[in-house]
Amino acid sequence: MRELFLKGMSQLASPVSVVTTDGPAGRAGVTVSAVCSVSADPPSLLVCIHHQSPACAAIERNRRFCVNALRDDQAHLSEVFAGRVEAPGGDKFGCAKWQSTSGGVPVLTDSLVAFECRLSATLLEGTHRIFVAEVLGVGPTDGRPLVHANRCYAAPAPLAIRVN
Amino acid sequence: MRELFLKGMSQLASPVSVVTTDGPAGRAGVTVSAVCSVSADPPSLLVCIHHQSPACAAIERNRRFCVNALRDDQAHLSEVFAGRVEAPGGDKFGCAKWQSTSGGVPVLTDSLVAFECRLSATLLEGTHRIFVAEVLGVGPTDGRPLVHANRCYAAPAPLAIRVN
Numbered sequence: 001m002r003e004l005f006l007k008g009m010s011q012l013a014s015p016v017s018v019v020t021t022d023g024p025a026g027r028a029g030v031t032v033s034a035v036c037s038v039s040a041d042p043p044s045l046l047v048c049i050h051h052q053s054p055a056c057a058a059i060e061r062n063r064r065f066c067v068n069a070l071r072d073d074q075a076h077l078s079e080v081f082a083g084r085v086e087a088p089g090g091d092k093f094g095c096a097k098w099q100s101t102s103g104g105v106p107v108l109t110d111s112l113v114a115f116e117c118r119l120s121a122t123l124l125e126g127t128h129r130i131f132v133a134e135v136l137g138v139g140p141t142d143g144r145p146l147v148h149a150n151r152c153y154a155a156p157a158p159l160a161i162r163v164n
Numbered sequence: 165m166r167e168l169f170l171k172g173m174s175q176l177a178s179p180v181s182v183v184t185t186d187g188p189a190g191r192a193g194v195t196v197s198a199v200c201s202v203s204a205d206p207p208s209l210l211v212c213i214h215h216q217s218p219a220c221a222a223i224e225r226n227r228r229f230c231v232n233a234l235r236d237d238q239a240h241l242s243e244v245f246a247g248r249v250e251a252p253g254g255d256k257f258g259c260a261k262w263q264s265t266s267g268g269v270p271v272l273t274d275s276l277v278a279f280e281c282r283l284s285a286t287l288l289e290g291t292h293r294i295f296v297a298e299v300l301g302v303g304p305t306d307g308r309p310l311v312h313a314n315r316c317y318a319a320p321a322p323l324a325i326r327v328n
Binding site: 004005006007008011013033034037038039041042044045048069112113115120126132145147149150154155156158161 | 165166168169170171172173175176177178179197198199200201202203204205206207208209210212233236239276277279284285287289290291292294296299301302303305309311313314316317318319320321322323325
């Protein structure tokens with residue numbers, strides 16, 4: 001069942017983001033494909049992060065984080081923050097340019113779009129913690145989204161379709 | 165802020181699914197782009213549904229539902245279950261072929277992949293209810309996923325990239 005589930009989930013196309021945090025628990029960042037919109041009133045989203053990831057504990061304490069959605073030319077950042085490719089000198093954040101929110105959370109300078117978040121609720125489910133957060137700020141959008149589908153990186157190609 | 169949030173979220177590429185339910189509260193189905201994997205141990209996922217959708221109340225009572233992820237040739241089903249295109253005779257379920265889980269929940273016969281779910285937790289956040297569920301069964305996978313990105317339907321096109 002576990003293998004069927006993983007294979008089935010890999011078929012879905014998911015956006016790829018690097019979730020970052022900083023604050024009393026320190027700076028951390030991790031690649032996440034489980035991000036989704038929750039509500040527009042108030043603007044809110046959720047992310048799911050493995051409970052053993054250092055970023056999970058850091059977000060729980062810092063209560064502020066940023067979802068930096070990646071562009072289709074940023075797969076290398078996805079690999080670095082997923083821990084599959086070692087960053088030069090061991091400094092993941094050294095692989096890109098960052099700005100800061102007023103609260104000090106790193107924001108990827110040239111992301112597809114960045115959402116500054118304040119934690120509002122969490123729920124532990126199996127191996128992952130679900131973080132629900134209010135969106136306080138949205139960075140400008142540019143480029144095509146990076147997608148993970150069928151265990152490959154991809155970009156969405158518009159379909160020429162009639163829907164009715 | 166609300167408009168910025170909606171524009172930013174529209175840039176992300178999201179998989180498109182029809183979530184179905186049946187049981188004591190009756191049959192319902194709705195198009196959802198907020199679906200994500202939560203944990204593989206045990207297999208679980210979440211979906212976010214507007215609290216005013218009839219499917220929201222039905223899932224809360226039935227406690228069983230199915231996430232039918234759509235293929236790139238099923239955008240018409242997305243439109244029908246989103247209520248943007250009227251189904252012939254007003255019967256949304258008449259637009260496709262369905263099977264049933266042992267619990268009687270409709271499963272789209274030729275979906276990309278279908279996940280049979282049992283509700284384990286819910287959380288209301290703004291206008292939407294988050295349903296967290298254990299996955300009891302996974303249907304076979306076939307085809308390319310339907311994606312919604314930048315307010316268009318799309319399919320993921322693999323990128324020829326080196327990641328390191």
